[in-house]
Amino acid sequence: MSGRTGAGAGPLRWAVVGNGENRRVGLFVAAAEAAGVGTPRVVEWRDVLRDGGHTFADDEVVRLDSPGEDAEVDRLLRGVDDPTRVEGSATWYRRFLDAVGSLRGGVRLDGPADLAVLFDKRLCHARLDAAGVPVPPSPTSGGLTAVRGWDDVRAVMREHGMPRVFVKPAHGSSASGVLAVESAASGRIRATTSVEVAADGRLRAPLRLHNSLRVRRYTDEREIAGIVDALAPDGLHVERWLPKASAQGRSADLRVLVVAGRATHAVVRTSRFPMTNLHLGGARGDLTSVVDAAGDRWRQALDICERAAACFPDTLSVGVDLLPAIGWRRFAVGEVNAFGDLLPRLTGLPGGPAEGLDTYTAQIAAVRDRSPSALSHHPQARKDHAPF
Numbered sequence: 143m144s145g146r147t148g149a150g151a152g153p154l155r156w157a158v159v160g161n162g163e164n165r166r167v168g169l170f171v172a173a174a175e176a177a178g179v180g181t182p183r184v185v186e187w188r189d190v191l192r193d194g195g196h197t198f199a200d201d202e203v204v205r206l207d208s209p210g211e212d213a214e215v216d217r218l219l220r221g222v223d224d225p226t227r228v229e230g231s232a233t234w235y236r237r238f239l240d241a242v243g244s245l246r247g248g249v250r251l252d253g254p255a256d257l258a259v260l261f262d263k264r265l266c267h268a269r270l271d272a273a274g275v276p277v278p279p280s281p282t283s284g285g286l287t288a289v290r291g292w293d294d295v296r297a298v299m300r301e302h303g304m305p306r307v308f309v310k311p312a313h314g315s316s317a318s319g320v321l322a323v324e325s326a327a328s329g330r331i332r333a334t335t336s337v338e339v340a341a342d343g344r345l346r347a348p349l350r351l352h353n354s355l356r357v358r359r360y361t362d363e364r365e366i367a368g369i370v371d372a373l374a375p376d377g378l379h380v381e382r383w384l385p386k387a388s389a390q391g392r393s394a395d396l397r398v399l400v401v402a403g404r405a406t407h408a409v410v411r412t413s414r415f416p417m418t419n420l421h422l423g424g425a426r427g428d429l430t431s432v433v434d435a436a437g438d439r440w441r442q443a444l445d446i447c448e449r450a451a452a453c454f455p456d457t458l459s460v461g462v463d464l465l466p467a468i469g470w471r472r473f474a475v476g477e478v479n480a481f482g483d484l485l486p487r488l489t490g491l492p493g494g495p496a497e498g499l500d501t502y503t504a505q506i507a508a509v510r511d512r513s514p515s516a517l518s519h520h521p522q523a524r525k526d527h528a529p530f
Contacts, residue, residue: 154510156182157198157248159190160207161215166484167207173502179510190241191218198248203509205458206252208481209238210315228311228319228337228351232376235261235313251509252480253456260454260480263312263379275450276474278465279304280381285312289378292367299325304382308416309333309370312377315479318353319373322383322416323366333366334359334416357415357423383416384474387435387466389427393418395476396432396464398444399483399501400451402508405444406496407488435470443473450475459483459505 156174160167162184174182183202187209190196198204209215213225219237220230238261242254259265268284270277281287281298289295289309299307305326311319321335336357340350349372360366370378386393392412399407410427411418418424433440447462454460461482465474483501490496496504 154179155199155202156180156205156506157185157202158182158205158207159185159187159196159245161188161209161212162186164208164211165486166481169484169486169500170205170207170502173500174506177503177506177510179506187215187241188212188218190244191215191237195241195244195246197246200247200249202248204245204248204250205505206242206250206257206480208484209241210481224352226352226354228314228353229372229376231311231313231319250456251458251505253454256454256457257480260457260460260478261313261315262377263310263314263477264377266478267379267381269453270450270475270478273449273453275446275453276472278308278381278384278474278476280379282379282381285377289374289380291374292370294374295323295370295378295380298380299323302382304380306383307380308383309373310379310381311373312379315481316421317417317419319351320417321366321369324383330361331363331366332359332361333369335369336417337369339365339369355421355423357417384465385468387468387470388412389432389435392425392427394427394432395466396443397479397482397485398447398462398464399459399485399504400447400462401459401496401501401504403448403451404495405447406490406494406499406504407485407501408444408491409485409488432466432470436466437470439471439473446473446475450478454478458508459501 158167158170171182185196216225217223220234222230239258242257259269264282264285267277267280271283281302282289295309306324309321309323317336319337321333324332336354338352338354349368351372386395388394389410389412392414394410394412395418397409398405408429410429410432411424412427413424447464450462451460461479462475463477465476485501490499490504
């Protein structure tokens with residue numbers, strides 16, 4: 143293993159907690175081997191959950207990866223047998239944080255306290271807002287306003303003058319359970335979502351909800367109310383639906399990866415639907431044309447992402463979902479993702495600290511030449527956003 147933690151220090155020893163058969167772990171292991179830092183030790187999330195924790199050596203640099211896309215791990219975290227089910231995110235949140243808290247030793251690249259906020263959209267929104275990071279207005283920021291069901295959603299839309307909102311499970315990810323809700327002066331309602339109601343779901347309450355790769359629109363308010371009411375026990379976050387800029391004639395936003403305080407990678411996501419997630423039919427757009435459209439505001443866009451990442455000083459890398467206003471002159475942060483680095487074949491921004499590097503190699507490079515003590519106190523939260 144040739145990578146070193148600094149002058150006179152021993153070699154780095156990497157460990158990753160993840161689902162070993164998942165492509166995320168495979169891509170990271172391949173990047174580590176190509177970078178010459180050896181083969182990371184893989185600790186399975188299923189073993190952490192079954193064994194009640196795991197202990198790392200003091201000189202191991204520990205990177206957490208997503209526990210998603212594994213049916214057994216999902217069952218252990220959410221307590222449901224069907225991985226397509228939407229419900230159970232509050233149970234997932236509690237059990238995931240317990241699992242993170244059961245990890246002992248090592249030099250950690252993901253702060254447990256940061257993760258607790260990153261995986262609660264209400265808390266994340268409040269932290270960003272308090273730091274002056276532009277975010278969509280939200281009546282549920284900080285969890286001060288409870289949303290117990292559809293009636294509450296309708297009430298906050300009316301009271302806050304929000305005819306168009308996103309209704310999001312507080313602990314969801316990958317657009318699971320998200321509804322883009324539009325209301326008209328006539329009282330008509332439309333919701334766009336990837337949620338599919340089970341065929342027999344209308345015969346019982348609460349409904350059985352499933353994730354689908356097909357985005358659909360509901361126009362029957364009773365159906366929309368049933369979906370929201372089924373999601374509400376897990377906690378809901380409501381925020382204003384901001385009109386977004388377009389690229390190639392489609393609605394567009396950006397996923398910007400921030401590593402050690404610096405914006406390193408960016409991808410444009412376009413869709414004909416409000417949700418631009420690539421697994422829901424979104425497509426990568428042309429970044430060069432977006433940079434040109436933003437002009438002198440492009441640096442401001444990256445600064446906003448870096449400020450958002452600085453709100454999570456104990457976490458090496460986050461993926462920031464940046465919402466561009468029409469005309470590409472203003473930006474707001476829609477989400478900050480703890481595991482937002484799955485961007486295959488994407489290399490770093492030209493002129494940036496990760497130019498020519500993929501997202502995983504960029505993270506390895508950010509820590510490779512630092513001592514363990516420096517890793518524990520990295521400068522991501524400093525105003526100058528110095529490299530890690």
